[in-house]
Amino acid sequence: MDMSPMIDMVFLLLVFFLVNANMISVQIDKNVKAPTGSNSKPQLNVEGRIVVNIRPDGSIYNEDGSQRLDANGLTNYITERKAFFENKKERPRLHLRGDKSAVFRFSQKVMAAAGAQGIDEVMFAVVMPDK
Amino acid sequence: MDISSLIDVSFLLLFYFLVSSSLIETENDLKMNIPSSAPPTSEGPSIEPLYITIRPNGDIYEGDQLLDRYIGFEVPLLSSRLEFYNASAKATGEEPTVQIEVSMAAENQSFMNVLNALAGEQISQISVLGVQ
Numbered sequence: 001m002d003m004s005p006m007i008d009m010v011f012l013l014l015v016f017f018l019v020n021a022n023m024i025s026v027q028i029d030k031n032v033k034a035p036t037g038s039n040s041k042p043q044l045n046v047e048g049r050i051v052v053n054i055r056p057d058g059s060i061y062n063e064d065g066s067q068r069l070d071a072n073g074l075t076n077y078i079t080e081r082k083a084f085f086e087n088k089k090e091r092p093r094l095h096l097r098g099d100k101s102a103v104f105r106f107s108q109k110v111m112a113a114a115g116a117q118g119i120d121e122v123m124f125a126v127v128m129p130d131k
Numbered sequence: 132m133d134i135s136s137l138i139d140v141s142f143l144l145l146f147y148f149l150v151s152s153s154l155i156e157t158e159n160d161l162k163m164n165i166p167s168s169a170p171p172t173s174e175g176p177s178i179e180p181l182y183i184t185i186r187p188n189g190d191i192y193e194g195d196q197l198l199d200r201y202i203g204f205e206v207p208l209l210s211s212r213l214e215f216y217n218a219s220a221k222a223t224g225e226e227p228t229v230q231i232e233v234s235m236a237a238e239n240q241s242f243m244n245v246l247n248a249l250a251g252e253q254i255s256q257i258s259v260l261g262v263q
Binding site: 003006007010011013014017018020028034035036037038039040041042043054094097098099100101102103104105107108111114115119120121122123124125126127128129 | 259
């Protein structure tokens with residue numbers, strides 16, 4: 001039996017899903033459930049994203065959710081990431097992953113901290129509604 | 132040459148990536164500009180901005196008038212109000228400007244509902260004020 005067409009197909013599918021998996025651009029804190037927004041756009045440009053997570057209880061975490069940030073920690077984190085992206089000649093932007101049930105107070109806090117560092121653009125992470 | 136083990140491994144990897152890619156929910160962007168602290172240089176818009184208020188329970192008001200209650204993520208009345216405002220702003224050649232007053236105690240989802248409606252109308256002149 002000639003198996004080569006099947007192997008070709010399997011490899012094609014394998015490469016497709018492999019590439020797809022790598023396209024997930026920013027790391028994700030699994031404790032954050034993003035709100036829903038139907039008019040959102042895909043995350044095409046991943047350059048310069050300073051990712052801040054806000055969990056349902058309002059605690060603020062860094063990109064991969066490994067470190068909790070207090071007010072000072074948040075400022076330091078944003079300064080550090082901003083310098084990192086500016087070194088790479090990328091325009092730093094705030095990527096805010098606020099949990100849908102967290103209150104606005106904490107989003108405001110993060111935006112204010114970013115604004116104080118001269119960051120003028122914020123991307124809110126949202127998911128498309130289920131069809 | 133025996134290639135069955137190669138096929139086994141390939142299938143394993145295939146299923147791994149297949150399952151992992153469908154499990155992770157992809158996230159999208161809603162963009163907003165953080166207003167700079169510098170005072171505006173122009174004399175300001177001549178069209179009256181639209182004032183939207185988000186109450187602590189997530190209900191959306193225009194002034195004192197209730198537009199949408201906070202049930203899920205549908206905001207039909209706000210959307211139609213924005214559409215009307217956008218059209219009237221465009222008719223006078225002005226940039227539509229929206230001021231949102233968000234209660235600090237409102238949930239993120241209710242704020243996203245408003246941002247989403249604004250994105251749907253491609254209104255980018257937004258200012259956000261958090262109130263206690």
